Amino acid sequence: xxxxxxxxxxxRQLVLNEYQGVLSTHSxxxxxxxxxxxxxxxxxxxGRIIIRISDLAQHTKNIKANPRVSLIASEGGLEDAQAGGxxxxxxxxKLHDETGDSVERYYNFFPQARSSNNTHDFxxxxxxxxxxxxxGGFGKIHWVEAEDFxxxxxxxxxxxxxxxxxxxxxxxxxxxHFCDLYDIRHASTDEVMMVGVDAEGFNLRVNKGIHRISxxxxxxxxxxxxxxxxxxxxxxxAA
Numbered sequence: 001x002x003x004x005x006x007x008x009x010x011x012r013q014l015v016l017n018e019y020q021g022v023l024s025t026h027s028x029x030x031x032x033x034x035x036x037x038x039x040x041x042x043x044x045x046x047g048r049i050i051i052r053i054s055d056l057a058q059h060t061k062n063i064k065a066n067p068r069v070s071l072i073a074s075e076g077g078l079e080d081a082q083a084g085g086x087x088x089x090x091x092x093x094k095l096h097d098e099t100g101d102s103v104e105r106y107y108n109f110f111p112q113a114r115s116s117n118n119t120h121d122f123x124x125x126x127x128x129x130x131x132x133x134x135x136g137g138f139g140k141i142h143w144v145e146a147e148d149f150x151x152x153x154x155x156x157x158x159x160x161x162x163x164x165x166x167x168x169x170x171x172x173x174x175x176x177h178f179c180d181l182y183d184i185r186h187a188s189t190d191e192v193m194m195v196g197v198d199a200e201g202f203n204l205r206v207n208k209g210i211h212r213i214s215x216x217x218x219x220x221x222x223x224x225x226x227x228x229x230x231x232x233x234x235x236x237x238a239a
Contacts, residue, residue, distance in 0.1 A: 008148035009200075011134035014075060014085045016043065016201065019109065019210035021073040023051065025062035035062055041071070042109045042196065044102035045157065047150040048126045049089060052106060052113055055121035063125065067093045071127060088133040091146075096124035101157030108164065108195040109203065109210060153198045154220050160197055163225055167194045174233040175204065181237055184211045197225060 015021075020040045027035040037059045039051045049071060053060045063069065069091065075084035096102065103124055107114045113122075132144040153160070167175060175194055179186045186192050186206045196203045201214035202225075213232075219225050 004144070004148050007134060007136075007142045008132075008144045010085075010136055011087045011132050011142075011144045012047070012149055012151060013200070013214060014087050014134070014136075015049075015073045015089070016203075016214075017212045018073040018076060019203075021071045023059055024070045024072070025059045026066040026068065027058075028062050028065050029058070035059060039071070040110055040113075042106050043153075043198070044100075044105065044126065045153040045155075047152060048129060049091075050096060050102050050106055050124060050126055051093075052110075052122055052124050055123065060123075063093045069093045069127065085134075085136045087135070087144075089127060089129060089149075090131050090133070091127040091129040093125045093127055096126040102126070105157060105160070105196060109205065110208075112208065151199065155197070155222070159222055163197050163222060164194050167229070171229075171233070174229065177233055177237075178204065178213060179206065179211075181232065181235060182211070182213055 019042065020038055022036050023039045024034045024036050027033045029035075035058060037057070039053065039059075041049045041051050044050050051071075053063075055061075070088050072086060072088045074081060074086035106124065129146040129150060131146060132149050134142050134144050136142075155163070172192070175192055176186065178184075179192060184204065184206060190206050193205045194202060195205045195210070199215075199218045199220065201212055204211045204213065215228055219228060
């Protein structure tokens with residue numbers, strides 16, 4: 001059985017691999033029952049889930065009355081969903097500062113959301129994590145504590161933004177090579193961008209779809225990221 005650090009890493013990796021989940025709130029209209037809705041998310045530099053929701057939405061009204069929520073992310077693309085991994089993040093949704101770096105990071109992942117920034121009273125919320133229920137497959141069921149799951153990014157947003165901008169502006173061929181290397185489908189006409197990087201990997205966006213590529217080892221600074229990306233760019237695609 002993996003230790004708590006490894007269980008937390010696997011749970012975090014699963015949530016990082018996805019970019020949308022089912023948010024469950026306490027229903028105001030039907031008291032005593034849960035209410036589920038699909039929301040996109042990304043991580044902030046503290047490793048928390050960030051979501052963007054409208055004041056007009058039912059789940060937002062529910063959160064304002066009772067901020068205790070859960071969000072489940074599950075391994076996609078499987079014929080048997082129960083055979084795959086999933087993680088349920090349990091916590092408290094709190095209104096998030098819209099001027100913070102996390103907001104810009106969210107818009108890097110979901111640029112289409114920026115166009116509705118001034119309509120429908122959208123706001124950002126951070127999920128202050130309490131605990132995680134992680135299922136890594138049949139019989140692999142664990143509780144993961146918040147302090148083990150949460151992992152700070154080694155980069156502030158300015159450093160991350162420099163890495164991302166440099167790759168997008170100067171190394172489009174390398175980014176498309178990463179897609180080929182990891183079987184991420186894309187056409188020559190598709191928009192393919194790097195949108196985020198952290199200690200454990202980086203995310204690419206192909207049109208509106210988000211894809212995760214994990215590092216083999218943790219990185220701690222921009223130089224180490226560069227070394228890994230250069231190595232990946234030089235890696236030949238298996239025949």
